[in-house]
Amino acid sequence: MGYGNSQGHDDSQAATHAMIDKLEHELGALEFNKPYDVVEIRKLKAQLNELKVKLAESELAFGQH
16 A cells, blocks of 8 residues: 555656656657757756656655655
8 A cells, every 4th residue: 555645646647757758758769860950959958857757756755766
């Protein structure tokens, strides 16, 4: 038995993982197809980093490893 809101946390975590995967794919495509579009690449990298930090904090808060 987990925490009271573990299912909601799992759903949120799955959505965050899906968003990270999507952004990583977009970033790879952008870096390959438009390596000169530095502003957009930086925005995507910042967004990805923010999501990864949010996910890591969430995992720490719920005691997952």
